[in-house]
Amino acid sequence: MTAKETTELVNLLDFDAEGLREWCASIGEKPFRATQLTRWIHRRQVSDFDQMTDLAKSFREKLRKLAVIEPPVPIAEKKSSDGTRKWLFDVGGGNAVEAVFIPEDDRGTLCISSQAGCAMGCLFCSTGKQGFNRNLSTSEIVGQLWWAERELCRDQGITDPNDRVISNVVLMGMGEPLQNLDNVIRALRIFLDDNGYGLSRRRVTVSTSGLVNQIDKLAEAAPVALAVSLHAATDELRDKLMPVNKKHPVSQLMAACRRYLRVAPRDFITFEYVMLGGINDSLEDADRLVELVRRERVPCKFNLIPFNPFPQSDLEKPTREKVLAFCYRLNEAGYVATVRKTRGDDIDAACGQLAGEVRDRTRRAERLAQQKKEAAVILHRHNKD
Template sequence: MTDIREEPAAAGAATSVVREDDRVNLLDFDLEGLTAWCASHGEKAFRATQLARWLHRHVEGDFEQMTNLAKSFRAKLAELAKIEPPQPIAEKKSADGTRKWLFDVGNGNAVESVFIPEDDRGTLCISTQAGCAMGCLFCSTGKQGFNRNLRTSEIVGQLWWAERELRRDRGITDPNDRVISNVVLMGMGEPLQNLDNVIPALKLFLDDNGYGLSRRRVTVSTSGLVRQMDKLAEAAPVALAVSLHAADDALRDKLMPVNRKHPLADLMAACRRYLKVAPRDFITFEYVMLGGINDGLDEADKLIELVRRENVPCKFNLIPFNPFTQSDLRKPERDRVLAFCRRLNEAGIVTTVRKTRGDDIDAACGQLAGEVRDRTRRAERLAQQKAEAAVILQKGLGTR
């Protein structure tokens, strides 16, 4: 039975009818939004701060446990609000400590989060969209097509859920003793295509009354949406990782359709602008290495030339491609990856090869799409992308 009741009118608003399912999800609010919502229900700003600390520092999901809130406020919260992260429908644990959750986001869509423990940090990789519209040739998520943007609560909820689970497992009760020290928006989706929901989530990650992470410990990854990079710089200038994957427009056009709209010169100019406010004095370039496509030393030399010419201080993170069933692209040979890495380092550009983690649970980015239902024109896109990959493989670099 649906519970229908009268909600106290917000300032300037007519009295409205609230159904139980219409309770606000408090995980949708950054501190500013929470303060405004509390004010609209007659509560002072310090109550919003207290509430935010319970929600995000204690990762508490039960209003009754929020003991320093007035009883009347707790009753009001129970009536009008809820704390609702997305629910996990699968969880996998790797022998190396990597954990993966697959979260249900409704209508047959699911998104994934991956926790990667290291000696000095715990990193959570989270998703920002169900599917992705960018159509990068080498990406499993891109092959699903785009389903929808995640809400702020679905983005924040991944961190909320993971932190809670990990703390429970370790028996941690002190709210200052956090397991997740770093967050990277590198899961499913292009974060900068969902700025309306991503920005409040980032603000909450950075807020001392939220997750209290420094800007250096929060990284947004983009395929190269230049105008949105400027917006991010203005609203929440966290660390930035740019998916580069090619040293010239001819190849990047083929690997990443976004390049046809925002070619390398525009992207490099946007990187220079971003660096003026970035928490680090370099941009991280992600470079997926595709066997026989972009893994030769001539490509390394072109990259060196590109970043010197464009004057972008940077580091490179090389990601050896991990083949998946719907792709004809090839894994690069280990020797070529190491030689490529060496060439960049010798040129004075700090370059690392991404460590493979969670192999036994398919945790590497872009490898988990098989568990998500495709809601879009998958077969068509797949056929087109396979044809494009075949052309590149057949003709190699000589076609450019």
């Protein structure tokens, strides 16, 4: 086959169920063919049409001439001693994006990317420092899950298409998912499709820096769980950390969260909070955070992420004492707050600064108790001083 013919082939990973039905109709095939195809592609991760044994031979021949199933290909793969896996996918033009799999006792979470680079320019984010290259296509977004699920199943000897290794997907890797809304929504529909990955809305999370209009659009099109990168309780500070705040200030963001909660699969929003030493890590900052979510009436949980310095950042890591005291303050005010435990340290598993937001919830209760104990000791010591 010539290069020209190859570029004209349709990549079936770009279609959600409706798109695949329309495409099948356009080549004179019945709608049920689309369902069969979806199951082969997304439930079994099969890319060779000849292996799709319940498809008519004539249909398979047609597929071979017109289509491919082509995920992005990893250029590097690393395995951590704690079971975390990272793939670096080539998306052409010298760009690569990351996906990270984090195994836990009760779930397997895959963190995927939605853009090559990012235009949002958050001060504390290494991806933001790289600038924006381009949006990923639907096939490049879905392909990360397709590839990871296939590899993990192979490794674990899983052959039953109903047994899955990845139970949760979070869009917290490179990029701002809501700036690539059409492709992200199509990908989400494939994740939720019973003939596709069959994930429940609660098990798929989109993380945004706070694009208010797009939050509303996501609510309409595919209301999965929502995580919002907050990082500051006031416009004054958030303006400095996240340029998006100048366009969509905190009060507008909180209103969008309230609207989202009407359709969200969970009854709370997760607020991500990167803790930056000496900038947003004081107990007063914690109090302002509590005051904000109370005033704005947004039921929420907090995920605290101690900043991890990278070469071009002038920002500092918070001390462990400050992180625990901050966390304890939120807990005391009645809010669930957890401190992210870094996973896959030995393979540098964080995509940008925020990929590591996929926090380790293993033995969450014990960890929470431990955090509280440590915080109580620290507070006691402070009080004595």
